[in-house]
Every structure is written in C-alpha cells, then in structure tokens.
Amino acid sequence: MVTSNPFTAMFGRSPFQPLLSHIAKASECAGELLPFFEATLIGDWEAATRHRETITRLEHEADKLKTELRLNLPNTLFLPVSRSDLLELISVQDKIANKARDITGIMLGRRMQVPEELAQPMRDYLKTAIATVEQARKALEELQELLDSGFGRNVSQVMMKLIGELDQLERQADDQQVAIRRQLFEIEEKLFSIDVMFLYKIIDWIGELSDRAERVGSRLQILTAR
C-alpha cells in the first residue's frame, strides 16, 4: 500500500497560507488596541487586562505561524519569489503584533490614562494606525491572487494601488502624530513629568505600528517586483 507517494511530496507545502494567516492575526492584534484604549480612558483596568490577554494570545498564535512558515521553508523548496524576501516579510509582519503587545504592556503596567484633551485625537490616531495594518492585510491577500495568476499584470496593478493607499494612510498617521505631540507639548506642564515621558513613548509606538505596516507594503513590492 502506498502511503507516501513521492509524486505527492513533489508539490511542497506552500508557505503563502501561513503568511496570510499571520498578517490576519497581526491585524486582529492591532484591532484589539482600540477597545483596550477605550477601557483605559475610563479607567476600567479589568476590561483592559482582558483585552491585553487577547492581544497576547493573538501574538502567540502569530508567533506559531511564523515558526511554521520558517520550518516550511527548507532550502530545497522551489518558490516563485525569493526566499529571503519572504523571510524578511514575515519578520516585519511579526513586529506589528509585537508592537501592539508592547503598547498594551506599558499602558497597563503604568495604569496610563491619556489626558482628556488628547483622548479624541489619540483615538483617531490609533484608528489610522489600525487601518494601516488592515490595509497591509488587504495587500497581502492580493498576493494570493497574484500567485493564482502566476504574477499577472492586472493583479499587480491592483496590488500597487493598495500599497499606494497604504502609504497614504501612513502619511496621515504621521501628520496626526505631529499634531498630537504639539498638543501634548502645550499641556505637558500640567502633567506629571514621568507620565509625559511615557505618553510620548506611546505616541511613538503607535506611529511605529503604522510604520511597520507600511514596511510590509514595501517588502511586498520588492517581493513581487522581480
């Protein structure tokens, strides 16, 4: 009885499915930041802890997918894209989830509450960052279509458009960051100085979230350019 036919094994397991699932997890991770932020605003630390736990779990799952992809990528696998680009892409993706976890960690640990004046701009800023990650996920889904078509011209145009929108979102997040920093600067004298230090850090990290999402886009561009 033939169980492991070499002809079957000839078609290796495609690494693209874990890649897609991974960005979906990362995007879910980032999405959870918004309810977490709302909970911290009203000082509901129990709810915040729960959201933090969800984020940690998602981050672990993303890690598992990353390992799976790396294990699935032996040197003998023949792929339509460069192996190093693929590994680079997954590590950039992975950093999105990590950053989301870091943000919740520091905010929960220090029981940080964003000052009321900053709440709305921060909420918008966070939303933009999350939208950027979401956009990166959409672009990656396009990769599947691109693979289906054997890198057809039309699909790559769609992909380029998605990446263009991603860049735009990241710029928007940048502008929001500048505005928030300015607002914080105006009120920082009224606040406890160490809190201000960490607030700047959180603002920075949310910016990094969208930066990394944008990096996913540029890695994708490299991946599909050749």
Added chain:
Amino acid sequence: MSIIVQNGDIFIILACLFGFFMAWGVGANDVANAMGTSVGSKAITIRQAIIIAVIFEFLGAWLAGGQVTETIRKGIIDPDLLEHDPQLLVYGMLAALLAAGSWLLVASMRGWPVSTTHSIVGAIVGFAVAGLGIDSVDWTKVGQIAASWLVSPLLAGSIAYMLFRSVQRLIFESNDPFAAAKRYVPMYVFLVGFIIAMVTLVKGLKHVGLHFSFLQSALLAALAGLVVMVMGAYLERRISRSKRKADRMGFEGVERIFGMLMIFTACAMAFAHGSNDVANAVGPLAAVISVVESRGAIDTAALVPWWVLVLGGSGIVVGLVTYGHRVIATLGTGITELTPSRGFAATLAAATTVVLASGTGLPISTTHTLVGAVLGVGLARGMQALNLRVIGTIVMSWLITLPAGAGLAIMFFFMFKGIFG
C-alpha cells in the same frame, strides 16, 4: 535452432505471461503518475480518472504503440550477433520482461515512481552485456535513449513553460479573465485533439492497415481537433461565473473552466502514456514471437501482431484497476496546492512530449516528462512551492532503476539458459 522449434509454444506462452506481468507493472506504477495531476487538482474524480485511463491507455497502446516497440525490440541489440544463437534472444527478452516486471512490482509496493522505460532498457542492456558481450549492445543507440532522458524533461519543461505563459498572457492578464478563459480555452482543447489525432494518424494507424499522406493526416487531425473543440465548447457553456465577492478577478471561474479542460488533458496523457509505455512490455514480447514464428530467423522487419498490442493494453488496464487506483487515490488527496490551470499546462506539455517521442520512436519516460513539465510551470512562476529534495529523490530512483533492471535480467537470463540449454 532446434531448441526454438521444440519449445516454441512454451516460449510464446511464457513471453505472453511475462509481457502481461510487465504491462501490469506499467499500469500499476506509471498510470497514477499520468493521472495524478488531473485528480490532484480536483478536476476529475478518481472514478472518472480510472474510466478515462482504461479507455485511452488502451487506445493509445493499440493505435499508436507500434513505433516505439520497434526501438525497444531491435534498436538496442545488434541482430547480426544473434544469427547463430537465436534462442539467446528469446532467453534475454524473457529475462528482461521478468526482471523489469519484478522491479516494477517491488517499486510499486514501495511507492517509488520509477520509470518503466528505464527498467526495460536496463534489463535488455544487462542481458546483452552478460550473455552476448559488451560489443553486442548498440551503444550509440543506448546513448540516444539516454540522451532522450535528459531531452524529454527539458522539452516537456519548455513546452509547459510556454503553455503556462500563454495562459497567463491570454487569460490571467486580461481585464476579464473569466470571459477570456471562455474565449481561449476552446483553442487549447483544439490543440489537445489535434496532437493526439495527428500522432495516431501518422504513426499509429499503419498497424491497423490504414495509410494516409501527411497532408491528409493533418487535415483529418484538424477535423478531429474541431470535433473535440465543439465538445469542449458545449461543456464550457455550462460553467458559470463564481458568485463569491472576494474573488474579484474571477479566477475561481477561470479555474473551473480549466478543470473542464483537464478532462481532455487527462485523456491526452493516458493516450500518450499508452502509446509510449506499452512498448516496454510489448517490444520484447514481439521479439520473442517473431523469432519463434520464423523458426529462429532474426527478422528485423517483422510487424508487431495486433493482438500483442491488445495484450499489452489489457495488461496496463488490469494493473491500473488492481493496483494503480490506490496510488491515484493517494495522489488525489495529497496534491492540494495544484490548480487546474497549472495542472493543465504540465499535463498537456508532458502528453505532447510523450506523443512526439512516440512519433519519433524514442522510448522516453512518462515520469521524466511529467516532472520536467511540472518544473517548467514552476519556472513560469506558476507553482507555489516545489519540493526540490523530493524531485531529487525521484531522479535518484530513476538512476537506481537501470542497474536494478540489469542485475535482475542477468540473473533471469542465466536461469533460462540453465533450464532450456
């Protein structure tokens, strides 16, 4: 001479038995490879695959299998050397059939996709070297065959590459891939029909006693292609666009159209396989029969009797039904990341290569061409992941097949020599 006259019936019976055994091995080991891509991409069910294989393997063996048979039978060994000892040829061919058949049995049990062509050529070379000396083998002919082992994956790979690129250009890159698929797929169906019909007409039908000029054949083949194309267009009409929203480019519908096309490529592959690989079993069998019937004369011009091809064809079918369907089943559930459009390009390229080779008389391996074709689609950035290590293992098993076939053949050769004198 007297040995042959005395034991003529026994020789023929043994040859038929061993030939059938060998053909069984071909059916058990090879057919699954030929049908695997179609089943693996979920284009056809296992039941459909078996029905297609039974019909088209048989037709291929019967209608177009004669040409390669002659290469196997008299291309490798220098017939002049056997003038005085024709019984040695009989022993040798019997030994070769038994050796290759046994090796295929072992390989099928273990699940190695070995080349049936390698087995039989290795076995014949083995017996010739052991029984008649190194000089008896026509090494340039062996070299030609060996070269075709390299050429056939390359040829299949290039054809597969070009086919998939053309699919990409015409269908996947158009603004409406689904509409483009509907428009261009009949063309590919025509191609399938034309190639099969052409080879059948030019190379095969003389065994049945029909003769056409090249131009007549081309016209008839085009006609056959048109008939198949109409059939394809009819089947295609029933396929509708997918309703899923996520499938923005309409690729799902495109793949379903290609799934329909896979039915035709599966037929082509089975036909090509039957026409090429039946020779492995039938060639030595025909040699024995011709020696026995001419009472010892090594008649190089003898035609293959039609019933011998039928015997070979039935052997393949029995092998497929008794054993090959299990391998197809494993393949069918195993290959998940193969879509109909890639499977189509790989299979049609492999079939075309085999059909071309059986037209020119070179006994090439279906296994080789299929691996080459899959690699070709991979190079066109079609395949998402190919495991090169496994491909390496497959190639290794091909290399082992030659000495294994040779060794077994030498053993059996001396056994027969001992029995009959």
